[in-house]
Amino acid sequence: MEHAHHNHEMAAVAAAAANQNSMNQDHNNHDMSGMDMHMAMFYHFGSIETILFSWWSTKSAGGIILSSFILVLICFMYEGIKWARVCWKKRAYEESVALGEHNAVPIQRKLTPAMIGDTALHALQLIFGYSLMLVFMTFNIWLCAAVVFGEAIAHLVFRFMYPDLERFRGFGGGQEETCCG
Template structure:
């Protein structure tokens, strides 16, 4: 019995002297913002245990936000390019706004289900949806630095790519 108690005591003592600086931190994702450097991000292997690792992860997340906005613009640009093409895939129809309004002609892209354009848009939609959910899960770590890196990345991405949306003519924009 005494041997058993001694073994339990040693076992508890070993946990107190772990080399892992994050051993005492609760890795469950409580719904409160925190600034701890010990954070697990998306995968078990992506953990930060010090400020340098957290900074590197924040930079990667910032760049992911920029690229996400770029992907959104690229999909819209591909769709607009297909809309402005003068081939049989595009059907110009009258809109509900009247014949003299700025949106009198609305370009409608008619892809067939197995057309190259539709397959490319489907693949890009898959990538964009996956990235969107992953970025949302990163935000749900509630780490202040990672959340800040993400929203700054999205803002910078919009700054670089969003202004181009004004030059891409959306023929239905004035109808809304």
């Protein structure tokens, strides 16, 4: 019985395995179309970060400090939008009370400029909220601290400046809105 053909099959299997191993190594070494896949998935201190956009990157402690101040300003804009929406709801409620619309008259559904404005502000609020969440997900301690500090201070400032709006924060839905909506 001739067994010489078995060596050719074993060589083909070994070559296929080597080719597969080579392809796996090439797949693991490429950078997914220019994306840097070395993002830390743990809390860390550092000064080299990319924040939200490829052009917003830091390479020094000064860059992290400047970015932290910018993030605090974004937190103030986010909180400002939330409180502006509450102010609009309060004003609309007070106008409807003044017009006597809260009697036994059924509510008619109509699209108003105020509703469109509130929807636009809500969309902007979502963009800021999710962007701040993504910054937090860099797991950089300094950036996370900037987001938490910025949100806490901005919330305190707006709550102090507009104490009469506090009871209207959950107006309409019965609950306070979360960070992202």
